[in-house]
Amino acid sequence: MTDAMIGLVALPLTGAVATLLLPRSATVVAIGAGLATTIAAALLLFGVANQGALHYEMGGWSTGLGITLRADGLSALLLMMTSLVALAASVYASAYFSAASERARFWPLWLLLWTSLNALFLSGDLFNLYVTLELLGLSAVALATLGGKRAAAEAALRYLLVGLLGSMLFLAGVSLIYAGYGTLDLATLPRVVEPGPIAWTALAMMTTGLLLKTALFPLHFWLPPAHASAPAPVSAVLSALVVKAAFYLVLRLWLDVFANVVTPVAANLLGLLGACAVLWGSWRALQAERLKLLAAWSTVAQLGYLFLFFPLLLALPPGPTRDLAAGGLVMLALTHGFAKAGLFLAIGVIQQRCGHDTIRDLDGTAQHLPATTFAIALAGVALIGLPPSGAFLGKWQLLAGAVETGQWLWLVVTATGSLLAAAYIFRVLGHAFGHQPYPNQPVTVAREEWPALLLTAMAALVLGLGGAPVWKLLEIGT
Amino acid sequence: MNWDAWLPVLVVASSLLPGLVIFFLREGSHRLRTALNLVGAILKLVLVGILIWGVFHEHVYESRWTLAPGLDLVLHADTLSVLFVTLSTVLWLVTTVYAIGYLENAPHRSRFFGFFSLCVSATVGLALAGNLFTFVIFYELLTLSTYPLIAHRGTPEAVRGARIYLAYTLGGGMLLLIGTVWLHVLAGPTAFVEGGILGRLPAEYHPQLKVIFLLLIIGLGVKAALVPLHGWLPQAMVAPAPVSALLHAVAVVKAGAFGIVRVVYDVYGVNFTDQLGLLTGLGIAAAITIVYGSIKALFQDNLKKRLAYSTVSQVSYIALGTAILGPIGTIGGIVHLVHQGIMKITLFFTAGNYAETLGIHKVSEMNGVGRRMPATTLAFSVAALGMIGVPPVAGFVSKWYLGLGALEAGMAAWVMPVLIISSVLNAAYFLPVLYRAWFREPGPAWPAEHIPAARFETSAALLWPPVVTATLALAAGLFAAAPYSPLEWATLIAHREYGL
Numbered sequence: 001m002t003d004a005m006i007g008l009v010a011l012p013l014t015g016a017v018a019t020l021l022l023p024r025s026a027t028v029v030a031i032g033a034g035l036a037t038t039i040a041a042a043l044l045l046f047g048v049a050n051q052g053a054l055h056y057e058m059g060g061w062s063t064g065l066g067i068t069l070r071a072d073g074l075s076a077l078l079l080m081m082t083s084l085v086a087l088a089a090s091v092y093a094s095a096y097f098s099a100a101s102e103r104a105r106f107w108p109l110w111l112l113l114w115t116s117l118n119a120l121f122l123s124g125d126l127f128n129l130y131v132t133l134e135l136l137g138l139s140a141v142a143l144a145t146l147g148g149k150r151a152a153a154e155a156a157l158r159y160l161l162v163g164l165l166g167s168m169l170f171l172a173g174v175s176l177i178y179a180g181y182g183t184l185d186l187a188t189l190p191r192v193v194e195p196g197p198i199a200w201t202a203l204a205m206m207t208t209g210l211l212l213k214t215a216l217f218p219l220h221f222w223l224p225p226a227h228a229s230a231p232a233p234v235s236a237v238l239s240a241l242v243v244k245a246a247f248y249l250v251l252r253l254w255l256d257v258f259a260n261v262v263t264p265v266a267a268n269l270l271g272l273l274g275a276c277a278v279l280w281g282s283w284r285a286l287q288a289e290r291l292k293l294l295a296a297w298s299t300v301a302q303l304g305y306l307f308l309f310f311p312l313l314l315a316l317p318p319g320p321t322r323d324l325a326a327g328g329l330v331m332l333a334l335t336h337g338f339a340k341a342g343l344f345l346a347i348g349v350i351q352q353r354c355g356h357d358t359i360r361d362l363d364g365t366a367q368h369l370p371a372t373t374f375a376i377a378l379a380g381v382a383l384i385g386l387p388p389s390g391a392f393l394g395k396w397q398l399l400a401g402a403v404e405t406g407q408w409l410w411l412v413v414t415a416t417g418s419l420l421a422a423a424y425i426f427r428v429l430g431h432a433f434g435h436q437p438y439p440n441q442p443v444t445v446a447r448e449e450w451p452a453l454l455l456t457a458m459a460a461l462v463l464g465l466g467g468a469p470v471w472k473l474l475e476i477g478t
Numbered sequence: 479m480n481w482d483a484w485l486p487v488l489v490v491a492s493s494l495l496p497g498l499v500i501f502f503l504r505e506g507s508h509r510l511r512t513a514l515n516l517v518g519a520i521l522k523l524v525l526v527g528i529l530i531w532g533v534f535h536e537h538v539y540e541s542r543w544t545l546a547p548g549l550d551l552v553l554h555a556d557t558l559s560v561l562f563v564t565l566s567t568v569l570w571l572v573t574t575v576y577a578i579g580y581l582e583n584a585p586h587r588s589r590f591f592g593f594f595s596l597c598v599s600a601t602v603g604l605a606l607a608g609n610l611f612t613f614v615i616f617y618e619l620l621t622l623s624t625y626p627l628i629a630h631r632g633t634p635e636a637v638r639g640a641r642i643y644l645a646y647t648l649g650g651g652m653l654l655l656i657g658t659v660w661l662h663v664l665a666g667p668t669a670f671v672e673g674g675i676l677g678r679l680p681a682e683y684h685p686q687l688k689v690i691f692l693l694l695i696i697g698l699g700v701k702a703a704l705v706p707l708h709g710w711l712p713q714a715m716v717a718p719a720p721v722s723a724l725l726h727a728v729a730v731v732k733a734g735a736f737g738i739v740r741v742v743y744d745v746y747g748v749n750f751t752d753q754l755g756l757l758t759g760l761g762i763a764a765a766i767t768i769v770y771g772s773i774k775a776l777f778q779d780n781l782k783k784r785l786a787y788s789t790v791s792q793v794s795y796i797a798l799g800t801a802i803l804g805p806i807g808t809i810g811g812i813v814h815l816v817h818q819g820i821m822k823i824t825l826f827f828t829a830g831n832y833a834e835t836l837g838i839h840k841v842s843e844m845n846g847v848g849r850r851m852p853a854t855t856l857a858f859s860v861a862a863l864g865m866i867g868v869p870p871v872a873g874f875v876s877k878w879y880l881g882l883g884a885l886e887a888g889m890a891a892w893v894m895p896v897l898i899i900s901s902v903l904n905a906a907y908f909l910p911v912l913y914r915a916w917f918r919e920p921g922p923a924w925p926a927e928h929i930p931a932a933r934f935e936t937s938a939a940l941l942w943p944p945v946v947t948a949t950l951a952l953a954a955g956l957f958a959a960a961p962y963s964p965l966e967w968a969t970l971i972a973h974r975e976y977g978l
Contacts, residue, residue, distance in 0.1 A: 324547060331546075384648075386622065387615040393546045399659040415652050422648050426625075430641060433632040465551075468544045 001047030002056040005069045007040035008079060008118040016111035023104040027094045030107040034083075034090045037114065041076075041083035048076040049469075052476055055124060068124035068185070073473035074330065075121045078248060081334050082121070084458070085240050085341045086114050088451035092345050093233035095448040096352070106146060106231075113139040113237065120245050126174045126184040129249060133170060137163035137213070140242050144230040155225035162212055162222045166246075169209030176202040189257045199261045206253060213246035216270075216307060217277035220300045224284075227296040232348025235292065239299045240341035244333060247306060254310065255326070256477075267314040274307025275413040282420035286427065291347045291357040294424060295340065298383055301417060302336045305398065308410045312401035321404060327471040328397020334470070335390035335459045339382035342455030346375040349448055359428055366432035371445040371453055373432050378456035380425035385418050390463030485529060486553035486606045487541045489563065490599050492522040493570070497595025503588045512578055515591055519571040522602075526560075526567045530962070533560045534970075540608060548667060551615065554608030556672070557971040558744070558812070561964070562605035562736050565816050568950075569728045569823055570598045572943045576827055577720035579939025580834060590630055594724070596623035601729040605736065610658045610668040610745060613737065617654065617701075620733055621647040624725070628717045639713040646700050646710040647730075654697025654737075657690045661745075664690075670740055672974050674747020684754060687746075691756050694741050695763075702734025702797065703790045705767040711790060715782040719830025722782060726789045727823035735796040735815060742800050743808075743975050752803050761801030761889070765896045767794040772903035779840045781829050784907060785822070791900065792818045792865060799880055802893065805972040807883025810876055813968035817864070817872035820951045824861035827944035828854050835936040837926025841911055846920030851935040855915050857948035862908040864951050867901050872954035875965055877901065 015033025019026040048054060053072040060066070071079070093110070097103045116139060120132035141163060144156040178184055180198035193199050215223040223243070227235050254262050254270075281301030288294035309329040316322040349372045351357045354365055366373040382389035395414060402411040445453060463470075496518035503511050532539060532555070539555040555563075577594065581587055600623050604616035621644070629640035661668055664683055665676060676687060700707045711731070715722055725731060742751050742760070751757050771791030778784035795818065799811015831854045832838040838847065848855040864871030877897060884893035929936050958965040972978075 320547075327546070381622065386618050388619070392615075393549070396546075396549070396655075396659060399656060400663050403660050403663045411656065415656060419649060419652060422644070426641065426644055430629070430637050433626070433629040433637055433640075465543075465545065468546055471547050 001044060001051060001054055002069075004040045004044040004047060005054060005056050005071055005122055008037060008044065008122060009069075009115060011037045011040060012111045012114040012118065016108045016115060019104075019107035019111060023100075026103055026107040030111060031090055031094060033111060034087045034114070037118070038083040038087045041079045041118075044071055045076045045080045045473075048073060048476055049473060067128060069122045070124040070186070071122060073476035074248075074251075077330060077334065077470060077473055078244070079118060079121050081337045082114070082117050082241050085337055085455065086117075086237060088455050089233040089236045089341060089345065092236075092348065092448055092451040093231075096231065096233055096348060102146065106143070109139050109142050109146075113143060113242075117241055117245055121248065124186050126177060126186065126189075130167065130171050130174055133213070133246070133249070134167050136242060136245060137167060140238060143234045144226055144238065146231050146234060147229050149229065151225070152229040155222070155229045158222045159226040162219075166209040166212035169205050169212070173202040173204075173206030173209065176205070186252065186257055190259060193258060193261055195261050199258065203253065203258050203261060207250060210246045210250045210253075211273075214243045214250065214303060215300060216273050216303060217280055217300065218273070220277065220281070223300060224293060224296040227299065228290065228292040232344055232351065235295070236341040236344035236348075239296065239344060240337040243299065243303060244337060247303065247333065251329075255313065262314065264311070264314050267310040270307045271311035271407075271410060274304040274310070275410065277301060277304025277307070278413055278417035279304075279420070282417050282424065286420060286424040288424070289359060291350065291359055291362075291428065292344070294359065294428070295343050295347060298343075298421070298424070299336075299340055301421070302332075302340070302383065305395075305414065305417065306333055308398060308413065309401070311407060312398070312405055312410065315405040315407065316401065321401075323471065323475065325397050325401040327474050328394045328401070330474060331390050331463065331467055331470055332394030332398070335382050335394060335463050337459075338455045338463070339379045339389070339391070339459035342375055342452045342459065343379040343383075345452035345455065346372045346379065346449075349446075349452065352448075359431070362428065362431035369449070371449045373429075375449070375452040375456045376425075377429055378453075378460040380421075380429065382456065382459035384421045384425060388464035389460040390467050391459070392464055393467055482532075482537060482539050483541050485525065485532075485539045486555055489522060489525045489529065489606065490553065490603050492525060493518050493595045493602065494599040497592050497599060500588055500595060501592040505585070505588055508587075511588065511591055515574045515578070515595070516571075518595065519567070519574050522567050523571060526564055529555050530560055530564060533557055542608075549611055550609070550667065552608030552612050552669070553603065553606040554670070555606060556670070557967065557974055558736075558739065559605045559607075561812065561816065561967055561971065562732070563602055565732070565819050566598060566601045566605065566728050569723075569819060569947070572946055573720050573723050573728060573823070575939055576723070576830070576943040577718075579937050580718065580720055580830060582937075582939075586630065589626065593623050593626045594720075597627060597724060597729055599623075601733060604733050608670060610661065610670070610741075613670075613740065614651075614655055614658050617733060617737065618651050620729060621651060624721075624730055627721045627724070628714050630718060630721065631716065633716070635716045639710075639716045642713045643710045646707065650697045650700030650707065652697075653693045657693030657697060660686070660690050660693070668745055670744035672744060673977065674743065674745055674750055676745060677747050677750040677753075688754055688756065691741070691746065691751070691754070694745075695738060695760065698734045698737035698741065699763070700734065701730055702738060702793055703731055703767070703771075704734075704763055704794060704797065705770045705790065708767070708771070708790045712783055712786045715780075715786045719782075719826055719833065722785075722830075723823045723826040726786070726826060727819040731789060731793050732815065732819060735793050738797050739800050739812065739815070748800075748803060748808070748975065757801050757803060760797060761893070764794040764797035764801055765892065767791065768798065768896055768900045769903070772900050772907065775907045776903060779842055781832070781839060781841050781844070781911075782826070784841065784911075785825050785829060788825075788865065788904070788907070789818075789822055791904075792822065795876060795880060798893070798896070799876075799883065802880065802883045802887050802889055804883055804887045805976050805978065806879055806886050808972040808975060809965070809968045810879030810881075810883050812971055813879065813965050814876035816964040816968075817876050817951070817954060820947050820954065821861040821864045821871070821873060824857050824944050824947040824951060825865075827940075827947065828858040828861070831936055831940050831944065834940060835927070835929045836924035837928065838924065841914065843921075843925055844911060844914045845918035846915070848916040849920065850924070850931065853935060853941060853945055857944040858915070859912050860948040860952055862912060864955070866904040866908055870952070870955040872951045872958075872964075875955055875958050
């Protein structure tokens with residue numbers, strides 16, 4: 001199964017090079033590489049589920065000298081989500097970009113982004129994580145400029161600067177760790193790190209850098225313009241996956257590597273910022289005039305929920321209750337990934353068919369694009385956290401954790417945020433019921449509508465009804 | 479899995495699958511859509527028949543599916559769920575026939591019937607829910623599938639009414655969810671068990687249990703239209719008549735009332751609820767709602783609005799029966815779940831007939847309508863008299879048991895006045911309508927005559943459903959003592975609840 005780990009990095013990377021060399025058949029090559037990568041991710045998930053956590057030392061160099069790849073339940077799940085989302089977005093992108101020149105620029109960067117995401121989820125030490133984080137940031141910025149408009153370029157420039165600042169902070173933290181403990185290996189560090197000025201400073205710097213990249217309130221300012229002005233498939237991946245990668249690192253650092261360094265006060269601070277993100281992000285989404293901006297602000301809010309889990313996880317003693325809450329966190333992150341990617345793709349369909357995405361003028365859209373409207377509704381169910389979506393199970397655990405630890409504030413924030421989400425989703429769906437002339441034909445699903453529909457169905461139905469294995473997989477740690 | 483484990487799933491699937499197929503049908507394929515609808519409805523009826531027989535003979539039907547560790551989706555048939563499932567299934571069949579006639583040549587029928595089927599599937603799932611977690615899931619699904627039906631006409635008022643509905647029900651749903659999660663943390667998985675499960679918790683939890691009860695009842699009370707949570711119901715009457723029937727009789731309001739019955743009897747246990755001192759509060763809320771709804775109904779000239787306020791009032795009889803400690807009060811409340819359903823659906827069908835046939839929307843336009851539409855008006859009269867509580871219509875049986883139960887429980891001092899005031903008010907808002915319809919001279923012309931009188935006074939698909947349900951309302955009263963009648967079944971439920 002270690003072959004699958006190598007494949008997850010090598011396949012998209014080879015694809016990236018191949019699309020650069022063969023621009024004419026770039027689309028076919030890219031989709032092929034994407035399919036192969038997805039199969040590798042499935043194999044890895046299967047392998048981890050059956051054999052437990054995996055690790056592989058590249059070139060036979062032992063840990064500390066060479067590059068080590070690791071996969072546990074959490075990374076296998078995130079890799080699977082990444083592959084499915086990226087594959088669906090690839091299929092959509094093949095229909096989205098009509099000009100050959102656009103495609104030639106798009107595919108190599110796209111596959112490079114995919115490579116760096118996979119490498120990040122597989123990395124076993126802090127330096128490699130820094131490298132993959134940097135690669136990810138750069139390819140994401142390059143993709144965001146493909147919108148071609150002035151606004152896109154401005155937003156991407158800001159995105160670039162923020163990303164670089166984040167990486168610098170992260171790198172500074174990493175060097176501090178290396179100076180203090182002489183190792184960067186994620187498996188060794190938890191045993192040697194002890195509370196003290198070095199660990200605290202390093203953690204603070206790395207976390208701040210990552211929070212900047214994951215756009216936690218009040219460091220979210222760059223996200224809405226960047227995500228709203230990028231091309232639809234790029235927005236989908238930025239919102240669903242790229243911010244999650246930084247979040248994944250926060251999770252690893254706080255819960256595994258620095259578990260004995262983190263203090264409840266710090267966790268409460270993260271929770272508080274998360275709460276502000278939920279409320280402010282949802283409120284701004286409600287005010288948004290364009291669909292893409294709504295989706296981007298909703299991402300700010302949804303990331304906030306993930307941070308609400310930190311004070312709960314820190315307050316719960318290790319045991320089944322804590323594992324349930326941690327599973328809820330991952331479930332929420334996975335559901336959001338699928339739902340948000342699907343939402344952006346659906347918005348892309350509307351934008352291309354109707355020429356705009358102004359919410360006020362959406363009357364009649366539903367009559368022409370019933371499948372896309374349905375996809376938006378499914379995404380909405382997941383974003384609000386209604387059953388049968390995976391987010392419902394995630395929020396259930398969030399609420400249960402808040403009750404269990406008596407932290408009622410988070411419960412109130414979650415409830416308010418969910419109702420605000422319902423308000424902004426149904427503000428859009430209310431436009432689906434006009435009596436504009438409609439074609440007398442059955443509901444049709446065009447080729448570019450399928451990816452959005454499948455992704456949102458994954459979020460709203462599959463994860464919610466068949467999500468129990470997620471908790472099982474998370475028991476498999478490194 | 480064996481047959482007993484699949485039956486509850488099949489009962490839900492028999493409307494879910496046709497509904498999903500209907501979404502994809504061409505707008506013009508009228509026959510196929512009708513066939514799918516009717517086949518689904520009849521199949522469900524057959525399956526429910528088996529369920530009734532089995533539950534009566536104490537068969538266990540249970541399907542279970544794990545969604546997350548400790549959180550199981552459970553469909554389970556017991557006497558109470560069978561009562562509600564049967565009501566929904568029978569009325570769904572009738573309403574489908576009515577809706578086919580009502581929406582003839584209207585736009586977006588595939589969308590309408592698709593969501594219509596989803597709505598009934600959610601209701602049946604909610605009725606069969608074996609624990610509070612499952613109940614919450616279907617409760618929210620019901621909200622989601624009803625929203626497009628209320629907004630169906632697409633006018634600004636319809637979209638607004640739907641939005642108000644959503645604001646109320648999602649808000650209530652959130653409180654219900656919080657209460658359920660809280661209860662889950664305290665007591666673990668809360669399966670519905672006759673007699674409840676919370677009585678065995680230590681006394682230090684009792685204050686929390688009281689708060690949870692309040693959260694649950696408020697969450698359920700939104701759909702059950704308990705005052706002051708009823709604001710959405712009169713707004714939602716902009717929906718097409720079959721949807722009103724669904725809201726008021728088959729699904730939504732009933733889901734709230736059914737939930738209250740479940741929480742009191744099968745989660746808390748009625749004796750434990752009483753011990754916590756919560757039963758009286760519920761009774762008072764119900765009593766206020768009953769009187770308030772009736773008074774508001776008195777002042778509505780719009781017929782559907784008058785009926786809507788009447789629902790606010792009548793549904794709380796169920797909560798009132800729940801609040802009366804003792805098997806007889808329980809019987810009165812539970813049997814009203816069925817009786818109110820068949821009477822109120824008749825009233826909404828007939829109101830729809832007046833609007834569709836003659837363009838009558840207001841009570842003041844109904845002068846002499848009994849001569850033009852005798853069968854419809856007869857059905858209306860039977861249901862209205864039943865609502866007042868005139869024997870031998872079904873409503874009389876409910877009120878009789880409620881009064882008797884209050885006497886038995888020593889609560890007659892305040893329940894009796896409520897029953898009497900409410901019946902007087904019911905008479906005050908229904909009898910003038912009957913008088914106008916039968917005895918006043920008709921005006922020179924009807925507001926807008928859409929369907930001319932031919933063989934029948936209106937189209938057959940519109941005429942038969944209210945006639946059938948009015949007959950059912952009469953039969954439920956006349957043959958109340960027959961085996962498998964709603965009353966007999968409610969008695970069976972009460973006996974099992976109280977362990978008699």
